[in-house]
Amino acid sequence: TIQSYEEEKQYVGFATLPNQVHRKSVKKGFDFTLMVAGESGMGKSTLVNSLFLTDLYKDRKLLNAEERINQTVEIIKHTVDIEEKGVKLKLTIVDTPGFGDAVNNNECWKPITDYIDQQFEQYFRDESGLNRKNIQDNRVHCCLYFIPPFGHGLRPVDVEFMKALHEKVNIIPLIAKADCLTPNEIKKLKDRVREEIDKFGIKVYQFPECDSDEDEEFKQLDKELKECTPFAVIGSNTVVEARGQRVRGRLYPWGIVEVENQSHCDFVKLRNMLIRSHMHDLKDVTCDVHYENYRAxxxxxxxxxxxxxxxxxxxxxxxxxxxxxxxxxxxxxxxxxxxxxxxxxxxxxxxxxxxxxxxxxxxxxxxx
Amino acid sequence: TIQSYEEEKQYVGFATLPNQVHRKSVKKGFDFTLMVAGESGMGKSTLVNSLFLTDLYKDRKLLNAEERINQTVEIIKHTVDIEEKGVKLKLTIVDTPGFGDAVNNNECWKPITDYIDQQFEQYFRDESGLNRKNIQDNRVHCCLYFIPPFGHGLRPVDVEFMKALHEKVNIIPLIAKADCLTPNEIKKLKDRVREEIDKFGIKVYQFPECDSDEDEEFKQLDKELKECTPFAVIGSNTVVEARGQRVRGRLYPWGIVEVENQSHCDFVKLRNMLIRSHMHDLKDVTCDVHYENYRAxxxxxxxxxxxxxxxxxxxxxxxxxxxxxxxxxxxxxxxxxxxxxxxxxxxxxxxxxxxxxxxxxxxxxxxx
Structure with missing residues (x-):
């Protein structure tokens, strides 16, 4: 106790600074803007609902093939305020229905890149303006890009899309509807996609380097995360009974696919990364890299x-x-x-x- | 456990966002710039040393009366990197020796307001510039203003100084060398100073409103803090023995003044406020209010x-x-x-x- 008393005497107290920051951030609340992109039917909406456990698409109207042909790519924003353990989050999902659905998909990413640029432009105007108190920040922090599970790697439209966006937004590529692939096929497709991303010089979101002073468990998780990309995901809005428990899943005649079962797909890894460990970093990279480049x-x-x-x-x-x-x-x-x-x-x-x-x-x- | 499992299933995980912010802030480190102002001999340097338990003034040379007469107000910066429980702080103390020492103190605060403006100007240039990656932020987050304990309230120079600075920096007024006043005298002087601050329309740093959802103990501490201003302080660089313990204090023939004894002075309250609870808010007010006003x-x-x-x-x-x-x-x-x-x-x-x-x-x- 003498030692602890001596330590107490040497304690100035600025070690509480991170807690002061923590406290203020809770008070202020958070916001996050997530874009989802990929062809219709890739399970984008279902995945978002599964990730945030909300129903963001109650009022959605599905279009038939004929309507889809004439449809131009449009941008739809859904905003929802959610709260968890006293932490408030204003979540905005930017949806891009119609992308890649046309017969001729030349420059179909243009409305999307324009949208991202417009948010940057608006923020640039706002932060250069006179009154900066109530700036609404609509910059897109992350884009989940859904790669179809069929096919042998990236299609030209995937390459073009990612190259058009990769210097504007953090792209996280996903393999959609992974329940139609065997573990072996998933491994092959992942390897192929990773290779092609390298080959075509596509810059997807890079997980930050792990600090050397992190504990071994954290380092191991970080390594697994990095090896796992592109995440193969399965979404579900229905709750089924598996092993005596009610879980989000898909009921097939040959078995039950559990969304949150790590041996079935990478949904949990994606959720942990996107929400529980890297959400703040995605925002930082958006502000410090993508926005700064635009501004410069x-x-x-x-x-x-x-x-x-x-x-x-x-x-x-x-x-x-x-x-x-x-x-x-x-x-x-x-x-x-x-x-x-x-x-x-x-x-x-x-x-x-x-x-x-x-x-x-x-x-x-x-x-x- | 069924309930906790159900809760776990409903847990998305964005409640970790404040922890992600906490983590990042520790990684990045903190900085804080504190200005001390007041006549020579008010114990400014001693108080700073007592607050941060460092010796910032090793190389200081004291001037005699003659030298002080000819001396103009100058600004001296001391920077020290300190670490506590893994939290790094770059502390800058801006000293203003010579302030108020002259026979004619007309506009003696001019070099000080100029200094604060220059830091704002530099930051404005930097944040408007092309490359904003490594901006050095030298804005002054707080100014401790030392009011002499003798005299019956504020002197004209105190009023003029604070009015010249109050829209540029967070001013925290202190009653210096409070060991020459009895508890009764301290109470009277505090009342007087508070009244005069009101009367002359001086805007000192306002502690933020306490949240209604805070616990009672926190509210009580907050109330005591607000009632305690201006803090009456005593500093000491020497360690003396009091009640069998070695403490920072001053040894008088009639007893020992303990710096960290709350019945002797408000040093602990000041330190708790300045460092342990309000340091981050002082920085926020500097950026969001004082700097924004300057920029506008x-x-x-x-x-x-x-x-x-x-x-x-x-x-x-x-x-x-x-x-x-x-x-x-x-x-x-x-x-x-x-x-x-x-x-x-x-x-x-x-x-x-x-x-x-x-x-x-x-x-x-x-x-x-």
């Missing part, structure tokens, strides 16, 4: 345009100062003045590297 | 200037289109054209409310 591109583009405009007006001003006989020459017009020549005249010619949105403000401050 | 002012000012410039160039363009006899009149020059008149010509005249730093980018997008 926007600013570079803005800067280039402002620069062009400034150089143009500089040329016009300078042109007006040239001797009249020079200007009268039909051979010379302002845009023929080269930037290098402008520089030799001693004018400060703006270049993109020296400009930023705060340029004006900076200039003002330095000229005071 | 900056943007409004930028916008006004850009607008003025645009209106001016619009006037010049328009002036050039006026009939020559009109322009030749010595009575008319571009700046005499009124904004209202410009509007009647059908030109879109920019007004501050319609402009923002992203204006240019917006214009581009809408004209595509």
């Amino acid at each position: 591109q926007c600013i570079q583009e803005m800067t280039r345009l402002v620069c062009e405009r400034m150089v143009k007006s500089l040329k016009v001003s300078l042109f007006k100062r040239l001797p009249l006989e020079f200007r009268a020459s039909t051979l010379l017009s302002p845009h023929l003045l080269s930037v290098n020549w402008l520089r030799t005249t001693g004018w400060r010619v703006p270049s993109p590297s020296c400009l930023c949105p705060l340029q004006m403000w900076t200039l003002r401050n330095s000229s005071k | 002012q900056c943007i409004q000012e930028m916008t006004r200037l850009v607008c003025e410039r645009m209106v001016k160039s619009l006037k010049v363009s328009l002036f050039k289109r006026l009939p020559l006899e009109f322009r030749a009149s010595t009575l008319l020059s571009p700046h005499l054209l009124s904004v209202n008149w410009l509007r009647t010509t059908g030109w879109r005249v920019p007004s501050p409310s319609c402009l923002c730093p992203l204006q240019m980018w917006t214009l581009r997008n809408s004209s595509k």
